[in-house]
Amino acid sequence: MEIGLTHYLTIGAILFCLGLFTVLTRRNAISILMGVELILNSANVNYVAFSHFSSGSVDGQIYAIFVIMLAAAEAAVGLAIVLAIFQIFHTIDVEAAEALKE
Numbered sequence: 001m002e003i004g005l006t007h008y009l010t011i012g013a014i015l016f017c018l019g020l021f022t023v024l025t026r027r028n029a030i031s032i033l034m035g036v037e038l039i040l041n042s043a044n045v046n047y048v049a050f051s052h053f054s055s056g057s058v059d060g061q062i063y064a065i066f067v068i069m070l071a072a073a074e075a076a077v078g079l080a081i082v083l084a085i086f087q088i089f090h091t092i093d094v095e096a097a098e099a100l101k102e
Contacts, residue, residue: 008049015042029082029092033075040071 015038022035044064051060082092089096 005049005053008045008053012042012045012049015039015045027094029078029085029094032094033078033082036074036078037071040067040074043067 019035019038019042022038023032026032026035044067047060047063047067049060051057051063085097086092
């Protein structure tokens with residue numbers, strides 16, 4: 001059995017759905033950041049798969065590298081925000097950030 005484009009797209013869709021489910025249902029800030037990482041990784045799988053199966057060029061890998069750099073920056077800023085919230089409220093519950101609005 002040959003692994004084709006549909007297999008990669010199925011894996012990407014599963015990763016996206018798991019990430020979206022995590023972002024929408026969790027209250028823990030670390031879990032939400034992990035869900036966002038899953039969503040970005042699903043986009044990377046799709047970039048590389050379409051690049052490989054459509055033209056054989058490396059354009060998809062280049063886009064995936066930029067998304068990985070974006071994810072690293074997002075993780076660093078997100079963790080800094082989580083640490084700041086933890087120092088103030090002594091919890092990483094997202095609902096605690098509602099008090100920052102006032």
